[in-house]
Amino acid sequence: KRTLIADLLKRPEAGGTHTVAGWVRSTRASGDVAFIVLNDGSNLSGIQLVLERATVPDFDNLSKTGTGTALQATGELVTSPAAGQQFELRVTALTVVGNADPDYPLQKKRHSFEYLRSIAHLRPRSNTFGAVFRLRSKLAQAIHQFFSERNFLYVHTPIITASDCEGAGELFRVTTLPPNGAPRNEGGSIDFGQDFFGQKTGLTVSGQLEGELFAQAFGNIYTFGPTFRAENSNTARHASEFWMIEPEMAFSDLADDADLAEEFVRYLCSFALRECAEDMAFFDQHIEKGLIQRVRAVAEANFARMDYGDAITHLQKAPVSFNFPVEWGLDLQTEHERYLTEQVVGGPVFVLNYPKDIKAFYMRQNNDGRTVAAMDLLVPKVGEIIGGSQREERLDLLEQRIDELEIPKEPLWWYLDSRRWGSTPHAGFGLGFERLIMYLSGMENIRDVIPFPRTPRHAEF
Numbered sequence: 001k002r003t004l005i006a007d008l009l010k011r012p013e014a015g016g017t018h019t020v021a022g023w024v025r026s027t028r029a030s031g032d033v034a035f036i037v038l039n040d041g042s043n044l045s046g047i048q049l050v051l052e053r054a055t056v057p058d059f060d061n062l063s064k065t066g067t068g069t070a071l072q073a074t075g076e077l078v079t080s081p082a083a084g085q086q087f088e089l090r091v092t093a094l095t096v097v098g099n100a101d102p103d104y105p106l107q108k109k110r111h112s113f114e115y116l117r118s119i120a121h122l123r124p125r126s127n128t129f130g131a132v133f134r135l136r137s138k139l140a141q142a143i144h145q146f147f148s149e150r151n152f153l154y155v156h157t158p159i160i161t162a163s164d165c166e167g168a169g170e171l172f173r174v175t176t177l178p179p180n181g182a183p184r185n186e187g188g189s190i191d192f193g194q195d196f197f198g199q200k201t202g203l204t205v206s207g208q209l210e211g212e213l214f215a216q217a218f219g220n221i222y223t224f225g226p227t228f229r230a231e232n233s234n235t236a237r238h239a240s241e242f243w244m245i246e247p248e249m250a251f252s253d254l255a256d257d258a259d260l261a262e263e264f265v266r267y268l269c270s271f272a273l274r275e276c277a278e279d280m281a282f283f284d285q286h287i288e289k290g291l292i293q294r295v296r297a298v299a300e301a302n303f304a305r306m307d308y309g310d311a312i313t314h315l316q317k318a319p320v321s322f323n324f325p326v327e328w329g330l331d332l333q334t335e336h337e338r339y340l341t342e343q344v345v346g347g348p349v350f351v352l353n354y355p356k357d358i359k360a361f362y363m364r365q366n367n368d369g370r371t372v373a374a375m376d377l378l379v380p381k382v383g384e385i386i387g388g389s390q391r392e393e394r395l396d397l398l399e400q401r402i403d404e405l406e407i408p409k410e411p412l413w414w415y416l417d418s419r420r421w422g423s424t425p426h427a428g429f430g431l432g433f434e435r436l437i438m439y440l441s442g443m444e445n446i447r448d449v450i451p452f453p454r455t456p457r458h459a460e461f
């Protein structure tokens, strides 16, 4: 029966016989003693195995065990004389579970993230990606914990859908194959030419519209699932497949929405510092100096709130020149977002009340006739991590806006229905899960915080 290395290292004192299993990070032999660092993914450091010629049969072979080999080891937990580790395992029995050839690509040295992306099947065994994916897993659990503590209902919205929530035309089409199987193109590749059982459907860009329906029944709800965007942007912050958390609250306005977003992000910062301390310390040391201090400051901060109009004024007065134009009515680009949050505010900032013409049809119109009750949360380094709004709950204004934008109304009949019977003011937002992880780990490329990135150039495995 194996014990996880993380659990073993948490024991209050040495002693006892234990079995661990994992993959070799490094092997070092001197004379009659050999040291193997074994990692099973449960923590960053792994554990040092100590092999002595006198007690380990086949010592000569085992003391040369290659990096990447899968091993099972049984031994006594003893206090380690070495610095930086409390315990080590004095081995009495060692089994090679799976050999690794010497050409194992993850040898003990620093590899570039670009190289590691090309071996996405192996990179979870590296220090950095071990830490990233442990953080990702823990944060996913923290998100459910946050909403569960507040009695939000967790709803699964469809992946295959006919509605383009954001209206940007960025859907991937979904097709079915004919009854006799996939037709082949001349070159032998599959011809994905059909519609979804006769209907035009795509992969969802957001679960919001369906989430709103559930909010109109359960009050407070959230979704947490994969979303897809066919935008061909090769940036470090965009992926074709990413995960989004979308809470939606009935009987709520934009201020309530921003309050929830602020509480949520602060909660996740505190959680990461508390529950992922070893990995956060690693990021602080190797990925971004000062990270822990930065995240702690956010956990304790009151987030600034700024009107879009004021944001434009700040940008126009900026003593730097931007690549993209700044003008009331234009959308903010990453460079603008970063300037606002890094130079003007020096921390997270909500930008509120954007011009209606650059935002989606469902956002609630403000009384000025030209802005909507939208909010984006901008943070240093990453820019936008949250986009949200109060929704247009007034049927006549919603229909009018849909017509203005020439969006076909018929396919949205069910959405419009929700404004007919018991419509309420309601609001919600979407947090990009990968952008959150980038923000909390200091990792600078979205491809490095998702296990198998789907971007214009990565879809192979």
Ligand code: 4AD
Binding pocket: 165, 166, 205, 206, 207, 208, 229, 231, 237, 238, 239, 240, 242, 244, 246, 247, 384, 385, 386, 387, 388, 389, 428, 429, 430, 431, 432, 433, 434, 435, 446
């Ligand atoms: O601002 P967005 O497009 O908002 C919505 O989809 C709304 N329906 C959300 C809502 O109100 N329920 O996307 C929300 C967030 C962004 O702030 C960003 O963090 C992330 O999703 N995001 C992406 N992350 C990675 N790759 C992409 N291509 C992304 N597009 C958006």
Ligand code: MG
Binding pocket: 376, 384, 386, 387
């Ligand atoms: Mg947005």
